[in-house]
Amino acid sequence: MKPISFVFLGLSITSSWGNGHATTYRGLLRRLAQRGHGVLFLERDLSFYAENRDLPSPPYGRTELYRGLDDLRARFGGAVRDADLVVVGSYVPDGAEVGAWVTETARGKTAFYDIDTPVTLKQIERGGAGYLSPALIPRYDLYLSFTGGPTLERLERRHGAKRARPLYCAVDPDEYFPERAPPRWDLGYLGTYSADRQPTLDRLLVAPARRWGRGRFVVAGPQYPADMGWPTNVERTDHVPPGAHRGFYGAQRFTLNVTRRDMIEAGYSPSVRLFEAAACGVPVISDDWPGLDELFEPGKEILVARSPEEVLHLIRELPERERIAIGQRARERVLARHTAAHRAEALERYTRELLDEQDAPERRSARGAGDDDVDVGSRPGEEVRET
Incomplete structure (x- = not known):
């Protein structure tokens, strides 16, 4: 073509x-x-x-x-x-x-x-x-x-x-794929600060970090206010360039997906970070919104949490074999449909x-007015045969 x-x-x-x-x-x-x-x-x-x-x-x-x-x-x-x-x-x-x-x-x-x-x-x-x-x-x-x-x-x-x-x-699978590395964090998040996302980030990452002092957490992204008051077990970094995304995701046992309010109301608005993490084989814990279940199968390819208790249960109690399997199934879905x-x-x-x-x-004009239904190689009344 x-x-x-x-x-x-x-x-x-x-x-x-x-x-x-x-x-x-x-x-x-x-x-x-x-x-x-x-x-x-x-x-x-x-x-x-x-x-x-x-x-x-x-x-x-x-x-x-x-x-x-x-x-x-x-x-x-x-x-x-x-x-x-x-x-x-x-x-x-x-x-x-x-x-x-x-x-x-x-x-x-x-x-x-x-x-x-x-x-x-x-x-x-x-x-x-x-x-x-x-x-x-x-x-x-x-x-x-x-x-x-x-x-x-x-x-x-x-x-x-x-x-x-x-x-x-979408995601580029040449840039985002699993890396074998010892995990540094139990749960991480990558995203620019947004006032309407912050309450969910507080609920699904900051609150679990406060309740589980031995856990290791990370939040990466620019424009967060200087007076946020992060727990001591939440590591902060301003920017992770795309070339380092794969390593950043790979160092997390789980990664968090947080959706802006307008996107939740509209539904069917996946974040690029969702596909990136999944392509790296890292199991994603996400907030819930309409259409999510048409992109990934909850419980099998993605994990949905609504409270600090649910997050803590997942990151502390989910068997390691199932954690790895969820990440792998999510990666397979991304490679099949979201590259x-x-x-x-x-x-x-x-x-x-x-x-x-x-x-x-x-093309119709070139054939002439009134000729739309007549093959130019045939005469009126003559059957047109395909060859």
Whole structure:
């Protein structure tokens, strides 16, 4: 098949500091490039990410930085105009203006990639997000969503999305796989501080740590307030770069998945950390939310906890053989359905569907009006046989 030319405008691919977007884009673009497609990623040159770039030059496709809207239009207008699909991501600086320009400029198809769908919709219902306006949603040909389930229908019926499709986060199995190492921690968590996640983190990790003084715990991620008052048996680190994720997960007996409030309400919103840990064969203890049981089988591939007591029971009482088996079954599920290659295949399929629809009127026009149901190689009344 003919390769597809993609242009992405995303929050960041060069820096994973304080965001989950970079690792998502890295895996997706790497697999698209491996499938033979042309890939250009455009990133706003922000000082915050410039100071924390852990992959300044991704070795797949092409990545370019731009200084602002004028620079974007001047240097990359041709690429946007000529691409088969232009994808604008959530939280892109001045994203609403970028999206308006993209949908006016592109001759191919356009898509919005929402890595924060429930948060976005809350903002849209209050009047709009800085990166997406209510009027802009119907202008995109495709709405790609980190959230599946009923939210997809809501996007189409209530917000006018032409076509809403799931494109969940994923994991790159070349980067995330089991490492054999002596465990340093009984339970760990990796995630940027979020005020609406913190009560769950307190309940499912901090409280168990206070109750089990001999246990070993770790919380990694930036932006936590300095006055958090962690128990002495909770180790803290500000940032774990993607290259060290595998070792970080592998040093935990269990890892914790905590979901933001808006994601819980919407359901069907798995975190990338959930897939990463599972791919490393580490058993995951998660809070509960709609759709979780469609991704992993509770009790067999994932463990669900609602209280400190349940967490302590799992990390202290679960037999070691079962602990290892749960991690292995979760890894098998991820490899079967939730890798970056699966997401690249899905995006390719969505894009070809759009391009086929775009080409169909041109093919009908070429055949001539009224000839839609007649094979051009046959005469009226003559049976058309397939060969």
